[in-house]
Amino acid sequence: MRRRSKKKQREYVERRKLVRRMLEDRPYCEACPIWASHDGRTSYVRSGSVDIHELKRRSQGGSILDESNCMAVCRRCHDRIGREPQLSVDLGLAKKSWMQ
Secondary structure, eight states, X not given: OOOOOHHHHHHHHHHHHHHHHHHHHOXXXXXXXXXXXXTTOSOOOOOBOOEEEESSOGGGTOOSSOGGGEEXXXXXXXXXXXXXXXXXXXXXXXXXXXXX
């Protein structure tokens, strides 16, 4: 397995700081209310956030250090975003490479 470059290592140190801060500042999932609204639910349990999801993937040019490209989500919502990519884009939970 290839080692990360020094530049990437520094980037991931900053990433870990961002993740820690965002999970502290945003303790509840930001996607739960969006999915609940889409599903027509009037009540739902807003789960605790455990992951940081990038709206625009790294492979599509998204930054892992740009807080405006990140949202705090629970595992269930993060999995659903991955399972339903087009719907996630439509709901604003993900972005295509050409989107701002």
